[in-house]
Amino acid sequence: METRVFVTEGPRKWQKSRVPTQHGGYICFRTVSPASNSETDFYTIPLYFANNGVGGPVYLKPFFRSGMIPLSSTFVAAGSSSLFCLGGTEERQHTLKPIKQIYRFDTRYPNRGWHVHDFHMLSRRDCHATIAMDGKVFVLGGLECSDDSRAEFFDPIWDSSLPLPQQLPSPLPSNSDKFATAALTDSKRILVASCISEEAYVYHVMTEEWEEWDQKVNFFPKNPVRGEAAVLRNTTLCWFNEYDHVLHAYDLDLKMWLECPIRGLDEVGSQVPGQFLWCSLLSVDCDCLCLLWMDHSYYSNTKLRTIHCTKISVSIKADAWGTYLFDASVISSRSYVLEENCSTLLDALVVLGEGDYGHTDAVDVPRTRCAPVQGLTKGLRWGSSGFNSRRGGGWVGHGCGGITSGGASSGNACFKCGETGHMARDCYQGGRGNSCFKCGETGHMARDCSQGGGGNSSFKYDENCFQGGGRAGRRYTFCRALAQRF
Numbered sequence: 001m002e003t004r005v006f007v008t009e010g011p012r013k014w015q016k017s018r019v020p021t022q023h024g025g026y027i028c029f030r031t032v033s034p035a036s037n038s039e040t041d042f043y044t045i046p047l048y049f050a051n052n053g054v055g056g057p058v059y060l061k062p063f064f065r066s067g068m069i070p071l072s073s074t075f076v077a078a079g080s081s082s083l084f085c086l087g088g089t090e091e092r093q094h095t096l097k098p099i100k101q102i103y104r105f106d107t108r109y110p111n112r113g114w115h116v117h118d119f120h121m122l123s124r125r126d127c128h129a130t131i132a133m134d135g136k137v138f139v140l141g142g143l144e145c146s147d148d149s150r151a152e153f154f155d156p157i158w159d160s161s162l163p164l165p166q167q168l169p170s171p172l173p174s175n176s177d178k179f180a181t182a183a184l185t186d187s188k189r190i191l192v193a194s195c196i197s198e199e200a201y202v203y204h205v206m207t208e209e210w211e212e213w214d215q216k217v218n219f220f221p222k223n224p225v226r227g228e229a230a231v232l233r234n235t236t237l238c239w240f241n242e243y244d245h246v247l248h249a250y251d252l253d254l255k256m257w258l259e260c261p262i263r264g265l266d267e268v269g270s271q272v273p274g275q276f277l278w279c280s281l282l283s284v285d286c287d288c289l290c291l292l293w294m295d296h297s298y299y300s301n302t303k304l305r306t307i308h309c310t311k312i313s314v315s316i317k318a319d320a321w322g323t324y325l326f327d328a329s330v331i332s333s334r335s336y337v338l339e340e341n342c343s344t345l346l347d348a349l350v351v352l353g354e355g356d357y358g359h360t361d362a363v364d365v366p367r368t369r370c371a372p373v374q375g376l377t378k379g380l381r382w383g384s385s386g387f388n389s390r391r392g393g394g395w396v397g398h399g400c401g402g403i404t405s406g407g408a409s410s411g412n413a414c415f416k417c418g419e420t421g422h423m424a425r426d427c428y429q430g431g432r433g434n435s436c437f438k439c440g441e442t443g444h445m446a447r448d449c450s451q452g453g454g455g456n457s458s459f460k461y462d463e464n465c466f467q468g469g470g471r472a473g474r475r476y477t478f479c480r481a482l483a484q485r486f
Contacts, residue, residue, distance in 0.1 A: 012059050014059040015058065015059065015061065017060060017062055018044055018063065019110045026047055027046075027290065027348055027349070027351075029043055029044075029045075029345060030042050030043070030347065030348075031043070031062075031338065031342050036067065039065055039067040040071060041062035041064075041339075042063055042066070043063065044351075045060070045309055047284065049309075057299070057337045058336045059336075060336045060338060061339065062339075063110070064105070064114070068116075069103050070087070071346065072087075072088040073085040073088035074130045075348075075349060076132050076137050077351050078132050079135065079156040079157065081107045082106055082156055084102055084104055084156075086125070089126050098124035098142065098144060100120045100122070100125065101117075101121075102117040102154065119160060121154065123143055125142035125143060127174070127175045128143075129141050129179070129227070131183050131190050132183070133205055135157060136156075137156070138152075138153045139152050139153065140181065141172055141173065144174070165208045166208060167210070168201060169210060170199060172199070173194060179194050179195055179226070180195055180226055180227065182229040184231065184234055186234040188205040189203065189204055190202070191229075191237075193213070194219070195219045195225070198217065200212070200213035200215070200216075200217060201213055215252070217250060223250075225239035230281045232283065232287060233287070236249050236251050236252070236316065246260065246261055247259065247260055247312075249316075258324065260327060262291070262312055263330065265330055267330070268330060269293075269306060269308050270296045270297040272296045277294070278294040279291060280292045280347055280348035282349070287315070288311055289314055290309060290350075291310045292307065292345070294307050294344075294345045295335075303341050304338065305338050306335050306336065307338060308336075309333065309334050309336070311331050312330060313328070315327050315328075
């Protein structure tokens, strides 16, 4: 890792942040606006970069500035094209009171800006935690009454806020600084642990049930961690301590705490030991983290502030004596200069675009091989690898052969015969040809078959069926009962 070299001479070329779209990955973050202590600036920077940006930082302007969103709200991305800010406080009768408003930014129409959403949270909340999973946003804590354990979620697709079917067995601290959370995405679970006791619970998103966590972990004061963890391999929970500048981790399989400084971080920018570091730790992939942090020094002896996007490789290895070695090191970094007097990084999140899921255009495949996702009737679409449902930031694949998690095709293999080099539409059960998969005869395609309906006719309609559009205006229907056959 080379030492950062900043160019201080020459004119400054400011560039405006791009509005996050469905194509490509971004880190979206917000800061307190230099224009006013009550305004918020929203920035985006690319999630993927190959070099460390030696030669100077990028001068960055926000893609939007808003004065309507409380600084104490929580920032989250949900759905395919929406950013949300939830709750916070507002001044009423010279006192700050929690609110229940939800603010939305539609990235498809950036000129509309931030606005109060049509629906709101069920309870007034401030200093709460939010977890985005399975296309929904789960809201925990932040209630005025510390003995209140109510949790809720809102669904951007259906525009509704609902309480969790089953509430926490015991109340958690109202302030999110006093409990830790983790989104275990692969297993569809949410971990919530108190930092002032050993109480910890796991919420199963699919079964909608809470259960007591089987591990007794002391999150505080031995390990001063708080807020949402950055999760590696769905087993290692990571936090960056803002005061001692050390990476803390708890491994769910090893059932032990690990910690280490980040090698090479001092070469990226300036840190003052013992001084609070404004930062956000984010998961990038299974073995890599991203630390977004604000430099302690002003850039180039001006009032401009520098923020670093630093990729970190994390590993846990056992030596010959059975001792586990925890290591974290910088693998790349890029720096950005923000506007004058910008001194506070509020929070950040990762926005994955449609392109990150390997989505491809629709082609004709035998629809009877595809099992629809139960309960999902919006955002359905066909891909070349089968049935795709829109979840979270992009398209997620379901149902057909040749599909992997995230909707990326695992190869150009035919699901009927297993051979590569041709699609199922060109297969006649073991060899390549122009046969119909309905009747087995060659010379015509299934869509033109006279058995079961030919031409542009559709399959049998049913009240429990989904409908989806094919190419050239053709429409197909898929029954829920088919899901039981695969």
